[in-house]
Amino acid sequence: MSGQSILSVRAVTKRFGGLTAVDQVSFDVERGKIFALIGPNGAGKTTLFNCVTGIYPPTEGGVIFEDRSIGGSKPHQVANLGIARTFQNIRLFDYMTALDNVRVGEHVRMRAKVWDALFKTAFERHEESEVQEQAMELLRFVGIERRAHEYARNLAYGQQRRLEIARALATRPSLLLLDEPAAGFTPQEKVSLMQLVGRIIDRGITVFLIEHDMKVVMGISQRIAVLDHGEKIAEGSPEDVRRNQRVIDAYLGKSA
Amino acid sequence: MSRLSQLVHENRQNPNAIAYAAMLLFAIVFPPVAQFTTGGNGDFLVSLAADGGVFVLMAIGLNVVVGFAGLLDLGYAAFFAIGAYTYGILASNQLISSPLGHGVHIPFWIALFVAMFVAAGAGALLGFPTLRLRGDYLAIVTLGFGEIVPRFFRNLGTISGGVNGITALDAPSLPGWLNGPWVGQALAITNDFKFTSGNPTAYYVLMVMLLILSVILVNNLYQSRLGRAWMAVREDEVAAAAMGVNTTTIKLLAFGIGAATSGFAGSFYGAKLSIVSPENFGFIVSVTVLSMVVLGGMGNIPGAMLGAMVLYYILFKFLPDAPAQASSIFSSLGLDVIAKPQPNGWPGIGEEIARAKFVIFGLILVLIMLLRPQGLLPSRVREQELTHKATEEAVFDLGAAS
Numbered sequence: 001m002s003g004q005s006i007l008s009v010r011a012v013t014k015r016f017g018g019l020t021a022v023d024q025v026s027f028d029v030e031r032g033k034i035f036a037l038i039g040p041n042g043a044g045k046t047t048l049f050n051c052v053t054g055i056y057p058p059t060e061g062g063v064i065f066e067d068r069s070i071g072g073s074k075p076h077q078v079a080n081l082g083i084a085r086t087f088q089n090i091r092l093f094d095y096m097t098a099l100d101n102v103r104v105g106e107h108v109r110m111r112a113k114v115w116d117a118l119f120k121t122a123f124e125r126h127e128e129s130e131v132q133e134q135a136m137e138l139l140r141f142v143g144i145e146r147r148a149h150e151y152a153r154n155l156a157y158g159q160q161r162r163l164e165i166a167r168a169l170a171t172r173p174s175l176l177l178l179d180e181p182a183a184g185f186t187p188q189e190k191v192s193l194m195q196l197v198g199r200i201i202d203r204g205i206t207v208f209l210i211e212h213d214m215k216v217v218m219g220i221s222q223r224i225a226v227l228d229h230g231e232k233i234a235e236g237s238p239e240d241v242r243r244n245q246r247v248i249d250a251y252l253g254k255s256a
Numbered sequence: 257m258s259r260l261s262q263l264v265h266e267n268r269q270n271p272n273a274i275a276y277a278a279m280l281l282f283a284i285v286f287p288p289v290a291q292f293t294t295g296g297n298g299d300f301l302v303s304l305a306a307d308g309g310v311f312v313l314m315a316i317g318l319n320v321v322v323g324f325a326g327l328l329d330l331g332y333a334a335f336f337a338i339g340a341y342t343y344g345i346l347a348s349n350q351l352i353s354s355p356l357g358h359g360v361h362i363p364f365w366i367a368l369f370v371a372m373f374v375a376a377g378a379g380a381l382l383g384f385p386t387l388r389l390r391g392d393y394l395a396i397v398t399l400g401f402g403e404i405v406p407r408f409f410r411n412l413g414t415i416s417g418g419v420n421g422i423t424a425l426d427a428p429s430l431p432g433w434l435n436g437p438w439v440g441q442a443l444a445i446t447n448d449f450k451f452t453s454g455n456p457t458a459y460y461v462l463m464v465m466l467l468i469l470s471v472i473l474v475n476n477l478y479q480s481r482l483g484r485a486w487m488a489v490r491e492d493e494v495a496a497a498a499m500g501v502n503t504t505t506i507k508l509l510a511f512g513i514g515a516a517t518s519g520f521a522g523s524f525y526g527a528k529l530s531i532v533s534p535e536n537f538g539f540i541v542s543v544t545v546l547s548m549v550v551l552g553g554m555g556n557i558p559g560a561m562l563g564a565m566v567l568y569y570i571l572f573k574f575l576p577d578a579p580a581q582a583s584s585i586f587s588s589l590g591l592d593v594i595a596k597p598q599p600n601g602w603p604g605i606g607e608e609i610a611r612a613k614f615v616i617f618g619l620i621l622v623l624i625m626l627l628r629p630q631g632l633l634p635s636r637v638r639e640q641e642l643t644h645k646a647t648e649e650a651v652f653d654l655g656a657a658s
Contacts, residue, residue, distance in 0.1 A: 053498060055494065055497075055498070074497070074502075075494070075497035075498050076497050076498075076500050076501055076502045076503070079497075079498060079499060079500030080500050084498075084499075085498055087495065087498075091492050091494065091495040092491075092492075092495070093487065093488050093491035093492055093495065093496075094491055094492075095487075095491060096484070096487055096488070096491060100484055100487070103481070103484055104484050104485065104488045104496065104499050104501065105499050105500075106481075107481050107484065107485055107488075107499060107500060107501055108499070108500030108501075110481045112480065112481060114477075114482065114509065116480075117476055117477050117480035117481065117482050117483075118473050118476055118477060119473075119476065120476050120480075124480065128480070128481075131481075167499060168499075170499075171499060171500050
């Protein structure tokens, strides 16, 4: 199983005071596939993301990433191990250029020490120019290289979402967590986002996403888990989930 | 030569490059101009400028903490005190009366760096438990630290000299020094040169060297991955952590580097004044340096430096001179009614201005902040933050994106 699954969430529970936001949720994310987590607002999807990325420690249960337990690790440690994420409400470094945003993502892999930085050693200069090139390559990959030198906050909404993805990719993750990447997108933009996700998978990166939009989810995911009130009510292929009565009742309603 | 002209050409539009060039030029011409305009009595001015350099150095350091990393530090003078006291203890006869029994005299050039490391260590020590605090809470803790450190030195007994502080600190010395008409002497090389208060130009040159060194190093840091991590932490700590930035270490580094710069400044200050006393490192010093950084342009190195120079000039030259200047102006206009004390209780314009010194200082500060809220020489960021208009582009911009 472990060779197949890159991330496994084992009976994770997160309580805030008396409120149980995530209740005994378990699932496995398969390597090289797209896994989606869906559910109505307040179902606990983002809380689960935060438990995986170390922003909250889970109250109970464990998270295994690449055969290593990461429950309770700090966010920067999780990022170092190879999990990158985007945020539901875009959290870019507003007053840094798009290029610098991506270069912050590269930070994890850079090896220059304070000493190198102070005296601009040959090593540091070499690394900087390399990182600059890679950052530009990533901006090209998501299609916003023309705005590399603009402040992140001056980018259009769709470009900001793409920049967040580029910044996350800069950490060279093996698992990418996307928190509602298509929120606020036009149908046309959603199509191009799905293409982008496809190209990310082609790079050998596993994608784990939260999404509201059924078209996006059903169109690209290989496997879907459904949360409602913090509990997992279904898991399976898009077809299984679409036909599941509990899912229809809880979330999809009559439209499905 | 063509490289130089290319450099000039590339930076014609760069306000920071222009500011650096102007400051360097000013630093070079200042001593001779001061000597010539005062007919050879310019030592006082040169000495004042060297003291001002201490504040410029501190502003560079505090700018790393406040401007780059966004950590509000209200106790910055503590590190200045630690640097000065470290030098005082390591380069005077102070320890004769302590249990150690004899004075320690480490050469200035070594003690300078010892003081720097001690201050940086103190910064790390303070930062380690406190940097998980954010914003206002950190400000309060540093405020407390800034109050504790001078009191600590006041009560350290024989080691720090208590209320009287440490006197007769060693002056720096060099194997040789070049004197010339710029200090009102014939061109000659002095062997075994010892810095004295009679020759402030030497201190001035030393300070300019320290400043150039600090600017280069801090600027290198700013342009490295560290500088970007500082800004990332300032902009959004959660996102920075999610990108793999160890925010605690990064903030600690900012704190340590700020403290090191201040320690550097402190040991120079001790060496030049030849005395350190707990009275010199109060809250007012921290606030003054913070005002310099904010007024000059937070997050921009030449901005912070310019702010320090302007504020230092106002505080230590303009305001002390203002009473005498004003009364002589009014006297020369024949308005003795205003210039001289009158029987009706008017104390004379000079006295009046002397009394209202800090009101005037406050008014000048308010005026500068009203006219240039982003600082005298702002970073691009501050400029944008304060002038940002609601000219966001169309929210959905797919055409450009794909």
